[in-house]
Amino acid sequence: MGNAPGSLESLRRTNRLRVLQTVQSRGAASRADIVRLTGLSRTTVSSLVAELVSESLLVERPDQQPPPASPNGGRPATLLTLDPGAGGFLGMHFGHDGLRVAVADLSCTVLDEEQRTMDVEEHVGDAFGHACEMAARLLGRLDLAVSRVVGLGVAVSAPVRHDSGAIASPSPLKGWDDVNVAEELDRRLGLPVYVGNDANLGAVAEWMFGAGRGVDDFVYVMLSDGIGSGIMLNGRLHLGATGTAGELGHVVVSPYGFVCRCGNRGCLETVAGGRALTAALSQVTGPNTTLDDVLRLARAGDPGARRAVQDAGRAVGRALSGLCTMLNPRLIIVGGRTGAAGEPLLDGIRASLAREVSPPVNGSVGIVPGSLGERAEVLGAIALAHRMTPAAALTGRAGGSAAGTGTAGGRVI
């Protein structure tokens, strides 16, 4: 068979893929654009495009906007785009207090999304049911058959085991211990499913769509009730030996502090997690204060709330300082609900880093807020499906994504 890398057929497959990726990354491109971007010859591109069009992976868009209308005349290019009917990606996010579903086309442009608040922890089965309903509704609105969806990405607010794809136990999502999300959703939808941790996928999302575009080494910090992070190195997500890298919430910052649910003492989460923030303010605001209350107060300028947020930032900075010294990242992106608190938080982080990281390294790392807000995780789930899919499903098209796909579809990023 000609599957071996190094064969002629594999060369053509590679070039097909490069054409597809070029179109995908630009949204729309003419054959001439593709020539310029790939370095392939006009005639090769022409032939590859013809093939792809005949397989209805690409479509011509004669109507489309005039591409800047070439400087001094010439025949206008006919733009090509991915065939919207050729398929799409689904993304889901299961968080502590709700779920979110989104649909994107093959070029990862989000077409529609839905959000729903519910108690995800109590009723695992219901959560899956609702997510599937929402997905079906979205696909219906877009007139896209389920069988055309080439992949489903799922973000879960819990560590995902590298080997099995199951949720680690004990999990921060109560009731989700050892649940195999990939198998479950594959069974219900018959799609290849890819599961990832929410902080990791937030990092991927910021890298593809947000504040991390064009940056290949950064750390995405997700501050909400829990604290997690995603580490992007050399343009790849770093998962670690067992797939649980990035557990920023369990970096020790206070060796004789509170005992943490992980069994250690003084983890960052006990100092800067949601519970710590509300506890810090509880003498002022009462025992039933929620994290969102604290954040609302801080945004409104309440000095106590701002102080609490800033102190949390300081602790986060201490937890990050060793990592910055060791990894020397270009950027730290701060997201999550607490992350939206903005300047007081970022100032706290910057202050700690300035104290504990050597000046040249500290000077080379930027601290910025994430730009995707609460949507980061779903978008990351879609990006995950996108990154796991292309080679197999867009080029080979061997069998059917229709029947079964086996259970083995599930893999972490």
Next chain:
Amino acid sequence: MGNAPGSLESLRRTNRLRVLQTVQSRGAASRADIVRLTGLSRTTVSSLVAELVSESLLVERPDQQPPPASPNGGRPATLLTLDPGAGGFLGMHFGHDGLRVAVADLSCTVLDEEQRTMDVEEHVGDAFGHACEMAARLLGRLDLAVSRVVGLGVAVSAPVRHDSGAIASPSPLKGWDDVNVAEELDRRLGLPVYVGNDANLGAVAEWMFGAGRGVDDFVYVMLSDGIGSGIMLNGRLHLGATGTAGELGHVVVSPYGFVCRCGNRGCLETVAGGRALTAALSQVTGPNTTLDDVLRLARAGDPGARRAVQDAGRAVGRALSGLCTMLNPRLIIVGGRTGAAGEPLLDGIRASLAREVSPPVNGSVGIVPGSLGERAEVLGAIALAHRMTPAAALTGRAGGSAAGTGTAGGRVI
């Protein structure tokens, strides 16, 4: 030109390289072996091998050992090896108290090496001069012309700037601030020079030849007078945004401890560096104790020395704990002179990690001593030259590695 990836010529170049790498990794291989290992067809391999032999990159070794002598007869294979005369790599290491030079053939087998103790810091120029002399002597013994050396790797016990390749300033090597090692050695030898930090190259060496073989995510910790580390992630060395990643010695472990030369306070180096170890024992052993004295005592079983070493290990473990939680590496390799202290040191590290890293993550990381000892850095330098070279020098052979090579040869790994 046919340089573009995706062209036919590039395909052939790729396949040539695969053939070369196959021979290289096995030391010797027949054409039939190459067929089995690469998946290319017999006839393609035959043609590629003929080409490579005619360029005297490969040689036939009809004499060579009988390859297990095929199970039931058949024409015996003629083995191929890299042509020993085709070239080689040079490696150099400039440490605080001496330098080391080694020569390897194209398959990275070390053929010969020399070591010399001297004050590298005082006389920078002399250090270069001696290194070049040693290199010339080694090449002479092996009857290898300088013009056949395809690359020179250099390990320096100081941070190397990512952009310029110059030594960072202030540098732990006195007198080396802003020295551009690559330019200097290129000028003297007319070779492509690649410069790297010693801890980083130690990591590369352990990965290629030592305790890190087959492991793609590990941290190499180098404990000597100074403390550094090299971080191998996904089979690539992680350098960071400005090329100074891995500065383990400047991770803060004691916020109100001694001020460090980097300007911060309580860096690991102030607690576990050579000076800290000797100071800890100075009341017992006198003011002129050296690091090697302490290590000798510890090896001999002196309780005080062992205690000091173990405490240093504890501090190292604290500095590493956050990194382990965040990166979840598979392995930590401990090298350097203090690293040779063995169990008391490793026990200290393990104790701290057990305290500060969550059990599942802690359980998945191994702590082992390096297996290359004082040779790690030179070997890493050779590995660096090897990794930076192949595609250009072994396949293209366009111009001359003879004249000039310009100054642009110098690049970090």
Next chain:
DNA sequence: GGAACTTACGCCGAAGAACGGAGAAAGTAG
């Protein structure tokens, strides 16, 4: 409105690369 120009695109034959079949080479087993 028409000529000149520019750019985009497709067809054709050429050059190059890998592959499969047939056959020669070089051993072992009986």
Next chain:
DNA sequence: CTACTTTCTCCGTTCTTCGGCGTAAGTTCC
């Protein structure tokens, strides 16, 4: 000496990319 096995090379076929040339479809200038 014969049968057998494995290695390796030569030849013709197939596949892919590439450059040249011709055509299509606009803009600019007069």
